[in-house]
Amino acid sequence: MGRASTKPSPANQMMADVDTSFRPEVDINLGVGYVNEDTIPRHLWSQSLDKVLANPQSYPLALNYGGPNGTPYLIESIRRFYHQQHLCETNLDVLAGKQILIGASGATSLLDAIASTIKTGIVLTADPIYYIFADLLERLGFDVIAVPEDQHGIRTEHLQKTIESLGDKKKRIRFMYIVTVNNPTCSILSNQRRQDLVQIASNLSNQLGRKVPLVLDTAYEMLIHDSQVQSPQSSFPNDRLGITYEIGTLSKILAPALRIGYMIGSASPLTNAVIQRVSDVGFSAPVLNQAMASYLLDHHIDEQLQSVHDAYRKKALRVRKALEEGLGDALEECRGGSGGFYYYLTFKKVQTHTQSAFFQYTNRSTGDPLIDGPKHAKYPKVAYVPGEYCVHNHGHLVQRGRRQFRLSYAFENTHRIEQAINILNDACQYAS
Numbered sequence: 001m002g003r004a005s006t007k008p009s010p011a012n013q014m015m016a017d018v019d020t021s022f023r024p025e026v027d028i029n030l031g032v033g034y035v036n037e038d039t040i041p042r043h044l045w046s047q048s049l050d051k052v053l054a055n056p057q058s059y060p061l062a063l064n065y066g067g068p069n070g071t072p073y074l075i076e077s078i079r080r081f082y083h084q085q086h087l088c089e090t091n092l093d094v095l096a097g098k099q100i101l102i103g104a105s106g107a108t109s110l111l112d113a114i115a116s117t118i119k120t121g122i123v124l125t126a127d128p129i130y131y132i133f134a135d136l137l138e139r140l141g142f143d144v145i146a147v148p149e150d151q152h153g154i155r156t157e158h159l160q161k162t163i164e165s166l167g168d169k170k171k172r173i174r175f176m177y178i179v180t181v182n183n184p185t186c187s188i189l190s191n192q193r194r195q196d197l198v199q200i201a202s203n204l205s206n207q208l209g210r211k212v213p214l215v216l217d218t219a220y221e222m223l224i225h226d227s228q229v230q231s232p233q234s235s236f237p238n239d240r241l242g243i244t245y246e247i248g249t250l251s252k253i254l255a256p257a258l259r260i261g262y263m264i265g266s267a268s269p270l271t272n273a274v275i276q277r278v279s280d281v282g283f284s285a286p287v288l289n290q291a292m293a294s295y296l297l298d299h300h301i302d303e304q305l306q307s308v309h310d311a312y313r314k315k316a317l318r319v320r321k322a323l324e325e326g327l328g329d330a331l332e333e334c335r336g337g338s339g340g341f342y343y344y345l346t347f348k349k350v351q352t353h354t355q356s357a358f359f360q361y362t363n364r365s366t367g368d369p370l371i372d373g374p375k376h377a378k379y380p381k382v383a384y385v386p387g388e389y390c391v392h393n394h395g396h397l398v399q400r401g402r403r404q405f406r407l408s409y410a411f412e413n414t415h416r417i418e419q420a421i422n423i424l425n426d427a428c429q430y431a432s
């Protein structure tokens with residue numbers, strides 16, 4: 001783990017580049033997963049800070065250390081929020097039997113807690129992969145096996161066959177990790193597939209004589225902004241063994257800076273180990289943030305969710321139109337647009353990987369000043385996530401990944417995204 005971590009992962013490198021080398025108002029960032037700044041309710045933040053500090057009876061010890069389970073009032077706010085929003089059609093009875101705990105620093109820290117407390121072995125996931133977590137798992141020594149998805153999420157019949165094909169190695173399967181609105185593709189896991197996953201994990205648990213957790217990462221599930229999509233149904237009622245754990249976050253609907261992520265699941269040794277890990281790395285999430293999150297969930301979440309959905313819906317539609325007009329002829333497939341804030345694009349022919357002409361054009365590193373611009377005033381760069389980072393490097397999609405890329409419509413405003421799509425179109429012509 002130490003040796004493997006001495007080199008930055010692609011995600012780490014991209015986030016560092018944004019911080020250091022991106023020129024604001026010049027370069028266009030369709031790469032990193034930052035949310036849209038306009039969806040962050042700044043005025044509600046200052047209001048919540050005032051309320052929390054003025055009400056120590058409701059929000060005790062807000063500026064002190066906290067306990068590793070998370071503050072009871074935030075846990076209750078999340079429970080109420082799930083019930084009121086009919087999130088995952090989860091009712092209070094189902095939730096009452098589950099434990100909710102708060103991560104030390106967002107959903108990321110809960111994923112880290114799971115990866116660092118479960119013995120290394122095989123993790124099953126969908127391809128394209130959530131490359132940030134897959135990278136961590138591999139550095140820790142896990143073998144990630146990625147099973148292709150389609151527009152309804154991981155292909156569960158393929159997953160079943162993959163498990164069977166492992167033969168005796170099946171014993172090394174430790175858990176399944178599925179992102180319900182996938183990052184990078186924003187494919188939404190269908191309710192049928194969700195139930196299939198519970199069934200597959202349950203059968204496997206019975207066969208192996210131990211529980212194989214099904215970890216559902218719901219980071220973008222509250223960001224399904226297309227009203228035509230069937231609302232996700234909870235896996236909990238079908239999960240008789242208590243093996244499903246949902247990991248959610250308030251990053252996408254309130255603000256990443258809160259760093260509030262939570263896990264919902266049965267009380268179990270795994271839950272206890274995750275709580276211990278929260279304690280080990282930071283005692284708790286900052287109590288002040290937990291208190292502000294609780295206040296915001298209790299008082300303003302309806303209007304906030306509505307405005308976030310409206311903002312991303314509008315952008316998704318405009319960007320889709322721009323993609324069809326600008327890149328339509330070159331594209332083989334376009335995924336996303338109903339939830340989350342990414343489009344995942346596959347070109348018919350053009351390669352997108354970091355050695356490709358397309359990449360060099362968008363990165364202004366062709367070496368031709370007519371394309372790159374003058375040395376000290378280069379033309380605008382467009383950053384995207386190349387598909388080569390998004391598909392598993394031992395999976396079935398390696399070749400296809402070299403023609404794919406993830407484009408975020410969250411961070412930049414729509415006008416600049418349209419400008420970027422024109423540059424991508426020019427890059428296509430150059431590469432062809």
Ligand SMILES: Cc1ncc(COP(=O)(O)O)c(C=O)c1O
Pocket residue numbers: 033105106107108109130179183217219248249250251256259260261
């Ligand atoms: C699939 C997925 N899970 C988890 C996270 C991280 O969430 P948090 O900000 O709560 O750490 C992200 C962030 O983009 C994500 O895409």
